[in-house]
Amino acid sequence: MISFNLRCDKDHVFEAWFKDGKTYDRQAKQGKVACPVCGGVKVVKAPMAPNIAKGASRGAAGKAHVQAAKLRKNLEKLRNEVTENCDYVGDKFADEARKIHYKESDERNIYGEASDEDAQSLEEEGIEFARVPWLPRTNS
Numbered sequence: 001m002i003s004f005n006l007r008c009d010k011d012h013v014f015e016a017w018f019k020d021g022k023t024y025d026r027q028a029k030q031g032k033v034a035c036p037v038c039g040g041v042k043v044v045k046a047p048m049a050p051n052i053a054k055g056a057s058r059g060a061a062g063k064a065h066v067q068a069a070k071l072r073k074n075l076e077k078l079r080n081e082v083t084e085n086c087d088y089v090g091d092k093f094a095d096e097a098r099k100i101h102y103k104e105s106d107e108r109n110i111y112g113e114a115s116d117e118d119a120q121s122l123e124e125e126g127i128e129f130a131r132v133p134w135l136p137r138t139n140s
C-alpha cells in the first residue's frame, strides 16, 4: 500500500491509500478518486511533507482568525441585543441598577457604564449584572 497526499481543484488536501502508484494513476484518470470534502474527482498529487506542514500551520492561523471573527460577531450580536432591549442609563448604571434592585425604579433591563468600584459595590450588595466586553460602534 502507498499513501498520497492529494489535492482537488478546490484546494482540499487529503490523504488516500492505493495498492501502488500505478493504481492511483489509473483510478485518478478514471475519475474514481474523489475529494472527501467536495466530492471533486479532479485531483492531483499534493506536494509532500514539508509543504503540507506549512499548509497546516497556515490553516491553524486561519482558524484562529475565523474564531476571532466569530467572537467579534457574537459580541456585536450581544451589543445589538442589549441596545435594542435595554435602556441606556450612561454612567448612572450603578445608581439605576441599585434602584431597580431595591424596587425604587421600574424593573427593566438597563445598560451603561460603571466604574470598577461601582461594579464591586453592586456585587457586594448582591445586585445582578453582567460585564461584557463592549465593541466601540465606530469599529463596526
Ligand SMILES: [Zn+2]
Pocket: 008, 009, 010, 011, 012, 035, 036, 037, 038, 039, 040
Ligand atoms: Zn475538494
